[in-house]
Amino acid sequence: MGKAEGNGGRGKVAARDAHEYAEPPVVITGICGRLGRRLARLLHRERPIIGIDRRPFQGKPKDIKHEAIDIRRKKTRDVFRSQRIAAVVHMGIMHNPRSSSTEHHTWNVVGFQKLLDYVAQYKVPKLIVLSGAAVYGPNPDNPQFLTEDAPLMGSARFSELRDLIEVDMLAQSFFWKHPEVETVILRPCHILGEVRNASSNYLRLPRIPMLLGFDPMVQVMHEEDVVRAMILALRPGIRGVFNLAGREPAKLSSVIALTGRPTVSIPHPVAEMALKRMWRLGMTSFPAPELDHIKYVCMVDTTRARSVLGFEPKHDLASTVDAVFAGE
Amino acid sequence: MDAGQCQATLMGPMNRKTALVRLDNERGRTPFGIGRHLLERASSLLYRVAGEDFDERVRRVAEQRDHVDPFGFDVEWTKWALLAVSVLYRHYFRVEVEGIGNVPQGRVLLIANHSGQVPIDGAVIAASLFYDADPPRAVRSMVEKWSQTLPFVSVFFTRCGQVVGVPENARRLLEMDEALLVFPEGTKGISKPFSERYQLKEFGLGFMRLALETQTPIVPIAVIGAEEQYINLGNIRTLAKALGMPVFPVVPQFLIPGAQMPLPTRYRVYFGEPLRFEGDPDDEDAVIQAKVDIVRATIQSMIIRGLKERRHIFW
Numbered sequence: 001m002g003k004a005e006g007n008g009g010r011g012k013v014a015a016r017d018a019h020e021y022a023e024p025p026v027v028i029t030g031i032c033g034r035l036g037r038r039l040a041r042l043l044h045r046e047r048p049i050i051g052i053d054r055r056p057f058q059g060k061p062k063d064i065k066h067e068a069i070d071i072r073r074k075k076t077r078d079v080f081r082s083q084r085i086a087a088v089v090h091m092g093i094m095h096n097p098r099s100s101s102t103e104h105h106t107w108n109v110v111g112f113q114k115l116l117d118y119v120a121q122y123k124v125p126k127l128i129v130l131s132g133a134a135v136y137g138p139n140p141d142n143p144q145f146l147t148e149d150a151p152l153m154g155s156a157r158f159s160e161l162r163d164l165i166e167v168d169m170l171a172q173s174f175f176w177k178h179p180e181v182e183t184v185i186l187r188p189c190h191i192l193g194e195v196r197n198a199s200s201n202y203l204r205l206p207r208i209p210m211l212l213g214f215d216p217m218v219q220v221m222h223e224e225d226v227v228r229a230m231i232l233a234l235r236p237g238i239r240g241v242f243n244l245a246g247r248e249p250a251k252l253s254s255v256i257a258l259t260g261r262p263t264v265s266i267p268h269p270v271a272e273m274a275l276k277r278m279w280r281l282g283m284t285s286f287p288a289p290e291l292d293h294i295k296y297v298c299m300v301d302t303t304r305a306r307s308v309l310g311f312e313p314k315h316d317l318a319s320t321v322d323a324v325f326a327g328e
Numbered sequence: 329m330d331a332g333q334c335q336a337t338l339m340g341p342m343n344r345k346t347a348l349v350r351l352d353n354e355r356g357r358t359p360f361g362i363g364r365h366l367l368e369r370a371s372s373l374l375y376r377v378a379g380e381d382f383d384e385r386v387r388r389v390a391e392q393r394d395h396v397d398p399f400g401f402d403v404e405w406t407k408w409a410l411l412a413v414s415v416l417y418r419h420y421f422r423v424e425v426e427g428i429g430n431v432p433q434g435r436v437l438l439i440a441n442h443s444g445q446v447p448i449d450g451a452v453i454a455a456s457l458f459y460d461a462d463p464p465r466a467v468r469s470m471v472e473k474w475s476q477t478l479p480f481v482s483v484f485f486t487r488c489g490q491v492v493g494v495p496e497n498a499r500r501l502l503e504m505d506e507a508l509l510v511f512p513e514g515t516k517g518i519s520k521p522f523s524e525r526y527q528l529k530e531f532g533l534g535f536m537r538l539a540l541e542t543q544t545p546i547v548p549i550a551v552i553g554a555e556e557q558y559i560n561l562g563n564i565r566t567l568a569k570a571l572g573m574p575v576f577p578v579v580p581q582f583l584i585p586g587a588q589m590p591l592p593t594r595y596r597v598y599f600g601e602p603l604r605f606e607g608d609p610d611d612e613d614a615v616i617q618a619k620v621d622i623v624r625a626t627i628q629s630m631i632i633r634g635l636k637e638r639r640h641i642f643w
Contacts, residue, residue, distance in 0.1 A: 140473045140476035140492070141473035141476070141492060141494065142492070143494045143496035143497050143500075144398065144491060144492070144496075144497050144500065145398070145496070145500065147496070213478075213479025213480035213481075213482070213483060214479055214482060214483060215483050215486075216400075216482075216486075217398065217399070217400045217486070248398070249398050250396070251396060251400060254396075267479070268479065296476060297476075297492075
């Protein structure tokens, strides 16, 4: 899932030159997140990159142009107006249940709508949107592996997820309305790595809570594999929705065992009550509905990603879990 | 906390880097972390019941598959469940099995009548394929999604190879060449009142579409003896709804202290010859219904024959 966009400082917009690039650049939104930086570092030697993110870019390679602007602002249009763009990779999705829902909504939905307008208007041939398997939502009646056409039920119990689903839906309707643009929607399962998302943060807890009497099968994937999938999706001819996952699903308890950390089992009603209270006091970054992820199955079928996208995860379970602690 | 976990805790950071805890290391783990001692003592007793070749059979089942499959089926857990069931299977219900050789290798749909208020029939069929079939097989079956919301039950079912009853899961299991047990009567069948015993309810059509789509042979199964284990006088629909349960049967036995166990009837399980169907899985309901009726009639006639042959409910 996308990461929280902080209120980073706003740098000045660098002067642009339409003839600067040998080939049209790739625009990456949300480039300053850990996933965005990883993608930029992997891609910048092969293709020119323009990053859009209002946060500062730490350790930016010199050949990447960083526009520290808010995608809702008009200045974003200038990026598209001043040169031909080869592709847009949209990772600038805010998922911070703490921020106000208006801010959340305008950022995710209104901002994305504007981006879609630019893609259509300036004839960008490729659009990649990083959604997530959480849009399907963990439900007791989920099939073991959800295919790409499964209904997006993620907000049924967790209403904060609504705009992530809306973004996914907007991208889907854009796919149909603009056949001239190759729209790709990626729905990775739990991404593990240096990213500060809920699943990695969960494994970083000193004592990892589980729900008493529940131990669902889970899929995790290394952040590098997600980035590799995005690069594969940049190839011409690739379009549509792709579920992404790591090599093999495992019991939640097995994933936790790989961290070497102790677990504590808590009955669901107790955990829910405690988490709600802690949430109100600002003592936790996990909203109570996310407990469903350690209770029910939410796994995806990756047949399409393997056959059409040609994606094979490189990291196995152990190295994926290790990646969470790589920065320590 | 068991040994594996203790080790994991003590070794902390080193463990993480070197990943000493591999999935295979969990082979020794016990379900729910029940004390090893207790389990060992209980199991030595159970081994005597289950028979000398129990471990050999477990090994033969395990060698055909991964340690933990994508559905969460875990041979290690299933082993304990099968050990526990062996007492019921051998001594309590003294199950008689006929025609087990009719179950072909590879993918197969096991279609059975459902009865007895509590799904012991499922466990008995699974046990018969483990203890009496050669080679022994693990049976997969499908459970109500409701069971997934119950703590412990959900884990137990999942580890023993039960999957949530949606068509996608069934299709995937058959494509994995598993033996899939389906009760097409559903909860209507299992919670029949005593007055309707051994009368098959309507069959769902889903299993037939699945069989046609995946070209799976169907083995009809008749279970005799389960209907009398609990005497059900009727169902209270409003109470079932209020409790979020599929049915709420009235079984006087449940109210008598110490009589909660099912009555020790003798189970008879008949496996019929495999039926193979051909046709379009997306055909109209009427066309599918005709094929389903063949299966239903086969099972009904097997039940009637079984009841005729039965001398006594308990012997």
